[in-house]
Amino acid sequence: MPTIKILRTTLAVLITVTVLAAFVGCNDKDSAPKDTIALTQEQQDSLHFVATHYYSLNYNFVVKADSVQLVKQQPEEVLNNMHTDTLAVYRHDHIAVAEIRIIPTDLVDSVWIQVARDQSTFGWVHESALLASVVPSDPISQFISAFSDTHLVVFLIIISVISVAYLMRTIFQRNAKIVHFNDIGSFYPTLLALIVASSATLYASIQLFAPDTWEHFYFHSTLNPFIVSPILGIFLISVWAMLIVGLAVVDVARNLLPASDALLYLCGLAGVCAINYIVFSIATLYYVGYVMYAAYVYFALRMYFTRFRCAYVCGSCGARMGSKGRCPVCGAENY
Template sequence: MLKINIRFVPLAVLAIMALTFFSGCYQERMRNDGPKQTVMEEVSDTASLPAALHYSLNYNFVVRADSLSLLRQRPEEYLNGMTTDSVSVFRGNHLVVADICVIPTDTIDSLWVKVARDQETIGWIHDSSLLPAVVPDDPISQFILIFSDIHLLIFLIVISIISVAYLMRTIFRRNAKIVHFNDIPSFYPMLLALTVAFSATLYSSIQMFAPDMWQNFYFHPTLNPFGLPIIISVFIMAVWAILIVAIAAVDVVFKELPFGDAMLYLCGLAGVCAVNYIVFSITTLYFAGYLLLAAYLFFALRLYFRGSYYTCLCGNCGARMRSRGRCPECGAMNE
């Protein structure tokens, strides 16, 4: 019979939370025709289109809409009122970019893209109609898109707030261990919460100050932090740091607490991380997140050094002590 180490259950939960929280992007930015029209005005020839659009010939998409209609004839024939025919592709179909052209006389969208499912199913479509209906054929991009849905984000926020409120009530009523306030003598839980707060602040900063850079990452994602623009590289390293610190935090919590208390502590820690993500990712959009992050860093470190930082061990029983002197556990004097 297959046995599962129970310690890895909360670790898996924390890992999923980390990927969930920091893989989202606001697709409304990609669908906005205004910025794209500005880009098109700056493009002087079709050779520079791939760099401006973040995708190029032979780029692969997957249809996520129920269906997508493609124009079989050249776009010029359609714009001149000639008789045309269309072909449809459906959800889950894989498409490849076969051609890209600019038609300045098109008042709806000057950019047309030719995509093909196979040799028989091929046609043209406006770029503005294509992008909302497809997703790059990459698991990271697809993961980003899933958690960029605004309705899902609102649902996650509501569920997180309700869960955290219930957990905090239970923890304080039982006087159980909780990160920051009644913490265990370990640096890792606090470090995890701080890393989540920093990553959320950085994520929102990218959305505000470098949306085009994040859009390019969406079309060409990687979990390798090297070779990326510095701000994206730092963000990816922060996400990896969350997973690594989470492993250390789960391990030390099970060593410090009984199983039931450890599970409650980890649930509380996950709740604090969820609140940190929500608060810092939203407040940073209004520039208050930077001051809040500095205050939170000071607050967390101050509580840690005042309540959970130990520098000595009792020579008799091994209990942790803040300084030399009489052991609070066994009463032995430590000089």
């Protein structure tokens, strides 16, 4: 009997909710405005420009080139070969988009942008010349721009290779701990290396298959993974995961190793992560990175679970052990 009463009550509630929903839906339909908002041609052009160029009026840039030359007169005067004056804005100057003009007859670049540094310093420049010399004022966008610079990437590759080679030589000479080869009994270092490789692969994949998505993110960057597209959300989550797991690795290394060995281990891990970022972000652009990534995941997991996983704890001193038997720390037998 109680069950029947519960079913009857539930059914009554469902019927009531359905009727109310239908009633509200009808009222919303009747009260909906019958006329749509009409946009002017200028407003439509502005929306189209934002959708294709990712910025609009009042957008802020920072000059990254040595200087940007601006034309004081109107673009039509430049196209008609009339006399014009120029002025310059310089590196680190903050400028804002004051006006956008499309001139189809310009064979060089049909988009002209008027930018202003202050009330007395403003002028026109081709969009292509502007974007090559500026970066969005957002710190995240500036970070992305810095790490996309070809000269910096080449410099980082050279420094990373030299540093890792030196660290590996030192580590193997001292038989010190190093991730994947002579690892500590924690999964966090392996997990951090895998996260870096995954993030680099995903980063290159976005640039390869969804460049518009990355371009929009570049102009409207954020660290919130829940207000962007799913693919960018996954990438941002992996960035946060790197930070969190990295802190866990530092804590684990500090507890399991002496201070000097922990520092050497963390430096070696940082070198491995740097190589992972460089190799997978570049190799993925040529598709071979996917095969390398799958092989690397298999190698990293196999090395940890077959050689370095500590499933036991010494009953005498509490040291972690990979298998039962004599404790490597205190010598106690564990069965």
